[in-house]
Amino acid sequence: MMKKQxxxxxxxxxxxxxxxxNALDEEMQDALREEEPEAPGKQKREKKKKSSxxxxxxxxxxxxxxADSWWYRLLAFAVAAALIWLLMEAVDRMPRFGAADTLxxxxxxxxxxxxxxxxxxxxxxxxxxxxxxxxxxxLGETHVLFIAVCTVLLMLSIYxxxxxxxxxxxxxxxxxxxxxxxxxxxxxxRLLTPLILIFGLYxxxxxxxxxxxxxxxxxxxxxxxxxxQNAFEYRKIEKFFTYKTFKWVSVCSLLFYSLAKGYHFFTGxxxxxxxxxxxxxxxxxxxxxxxxxxxxxxCVVACTMYALFTMFRKGEF
Amino acid sequence: xxxYLRQAVFAFLLLAGLFIQVTAVIGxxxxxxxxxxxxxxxxxxxxxxxxxxxxxxxxxxxxxVTLKILLIVALFWITSPVCSHLIARLVRExxxxxxxxxxxxxxx
Numbered sequence: 001m002m003k004k005q006x007x008x009x010x011x012x013x014x015x016x017x018x019x020x021x022n023a024l025d026e027e028m029q030d031a032l033r034e035e036e037p038e039a040p041g042k043q044k045r046e047k048k049k050k051s052s053x054x055x056x057x058x059x060x061x062x063x064x065x066x067a068d069s070w071w072y073r074l075l076a077f078a079v080a081a082a083l084i085w086l087l088m089e090a091v092d093r094m095p096r097f098g099a100a101d102t103l104x105x106x107x108x109x110x111x112x113x114x115x116x117x118x119x120x121x122x123x124x125x126x127x128x129x130x131x132x133x134x135x136x137x138x139l140g141e142t143h144v145l146f147i148a149v150c151t152v153l154l155m156l157s158i159y160x161x162x163x164x165x166x167x168x169x170x171x172x173x174x175x176x177x178x179x180x181x182x183x184x185x186x187x188x189x190r191l192l193t194p195l196i197l198i199f200g201l202y203x204x205x206x207x208x209x210x211x212x213x214x215x216x217x218x219x220x221x222x223x224x225x226x227x228x229q230n231a232f233e234y235r236k237i238e239k240f241f242t243y244k245t246f247k248w249v250s251v252c253s254l255l256f257y258s259l260a261k262g263y264h265f266f267t268g269x270x271x272x273x274x275x276x277x278x279x280x281x282x283x284x285x286x287x288x289x290x291x292x293x294x295x296x297x298x299c300v301v302a303c304t305m306y307a308l309f310t311m312f313r314k315g316e317f
Numbered sequence: 318x319x320x321y322l323r324q325a326v327f328a329f330l331l332l333a334g335l336f337i338q339v340t341a342v343i344g345x346x347x348x349x350x351x352x353x354x355x356x357x358x359x360x361x362x363x364x365x366x367x368x369x370x371x372x373x374x375x376x377x378x379x380x381x382v383t384l385k386i387l388l389i390v391a392l393f394w395i396t397s398p399v400c401s402h403l404i405a406r407l408v409r410e411x412x413x414x415x416x417x418x419x420x421x422x423x424x425x
Contacts (some may be wrong), residue, residue, distance in 0.1 A: 182406070188399040192392075 121278035121287035122208040130213070131293050135261045142257060142297055145304040146250055149311075156311055182231070189231035196224035200302070207294040208287040214297025221298060222305025229310070241306070250303050253296040260289055327375045334368030341365060351408050355401050362397035366390060 112125055112133075122128030130138050200220035207213030229237045267274040279286030337360060344357025370386045377383075 182403075184402050185399055188395055192395060 117281050119278075120290065121281045122290055123281055124208055124210060124213070126211070127208045127213050127290060127294070128287075131290050131297075135264070135293070138293075138297070139257055139261055142254060142300050145300055146254060149250075149304050149307050152308060152311055186231045189227050193224050193228045193231075196227065197221060200224060200298070204294050204298040205284065205291070208290040209282065209284070214294040215301055217294075218298035218301025219305060221302035222309075225302065225306045226309045229306070246303050246307050249299050253299045253303075257293060257296050260293065264289060323375060327372055330368050330372035330375060334365050334372060337361060337365035337368060351412070352405055355405055359397060359401040362393055362400075366393050 112129060116122060116125045116128040116133075120128040120132040122132070200217045200223075203212035203217030203220060204214055205217075207217065225237070225241065264274060264276070266272075276288040278288050281287070285291065341357040341361030344360075345354050348354045348357070367390050370390045374383050374386055
């Protein structure tokens with residue numbers, strides 16, 4: 001029964017194409033047929049040719065001998081044991097958590113602990129440091145994410161613009177072999193996606209009050225989007241998130257970050273009043289620029305995660 | 318006396334959870350076929366995690382943190398079986414040749 005299924009799979013895919021599964025035009029179908037695997041008899045002949053090749057034999061033999069020999073396993077065990085010992089030793093030599101003499105010789109630490117709350121309005125000192133004292137560094141980090149997405153987009157667009165039809169056909173092929181209408185996954189996603197998205201927003205919004213912030217919250221948001229997209233295909237998520245959305249959200253977020261941080265640095269360096277009040281530390285609406293900056297960073301990270309996921313599949317965004 | 322009992326329950330739960338996890342690790346490494354491997358892997362995520370979480374609850378006593386720990390268990394119980402299901406489905410759909418051969422080879 002299995003064999004029959006396997007032989008029928010590509011045929012059923014073609015049937016699906018002809019029944020207008022994704023409203024493909026004929027040229028796209030032709031492009032797909034070109035990708036069709038060759039007849040099984042031909043493949044077998046090619047395989048025989050390959051196995052008679054001397055180079056293939058030479059490449060195959062020592063690899064097998066390597067992995068099966070006792071000294072290879074012993075060496076692997078020794079390397080693993082040495083690595084574990086090294087890491088455990090390093091952990092053992094770290095200062096104890098909460099010990100009295102931990103980093104107390106650093107003036108910077110003392111300064112941060114004493115002044116972060118009153119200068120930035122952040123209860124979470126880490127957020128105060130990365131978005132206020134070292135805001136410029138975080139600006140670079142956020143741009144690195146955006147540049148990474150751009151690079152991946154450049155590298156993965158194999159077919160380019162001149163072969164749009166082939167690209168779309170590849171996308172259709174990829175979509176066909178994905179789980180469709182998987183009830184188990186869909187019901188799990190229906191239950192979990194809202195919870196995940198709300199949790200991500202909570203982490204972002206409480207970034208200046210509790211551990212968390214734009215990066216971790218954005219990662220959670222991106223994971224929620226990926227789960228939703230996996231369960232409900234492209235068409236449902238395309239209603240609110242497309243390539244255009246990604247472009248606009250990312251670019252606007254980065255622009256806002258640059259402008260806000262630039263204004264903050266400009267006024268701060270010239271001893272001007274920036275008119276951004278810090279508020280009472282501990283409230284949700286406090287910390288001046290921290291909350292909007294956290295949201296902006298969260299947007300960029302979520303978009304990056306989702307875009308990286310979708311781009312590694314062929315076809316449309 | 319009650320304290321000792323609590324410690325005993327804690328130790329039992331922790332050891333049981335550890336046993337499940339160790340079994341799962343051995344199973345994942347010993348089985349040869351991916352669908353067979355799913356069985357111990359799924360066990361670690363559900364039963365092993367539940368026992369460990371209950372051990373943590375018993376050790377720390379009942380508090381608001383208990384609810385959080387149980388929430389973690391609930392989330393894992395929703396997600397882990399779905400993951401196993403997806404992996405099994407993928408194996409079935411893409412690795413049919415292997416699936417068939419291993420099914421013949423497998424002896425109860």
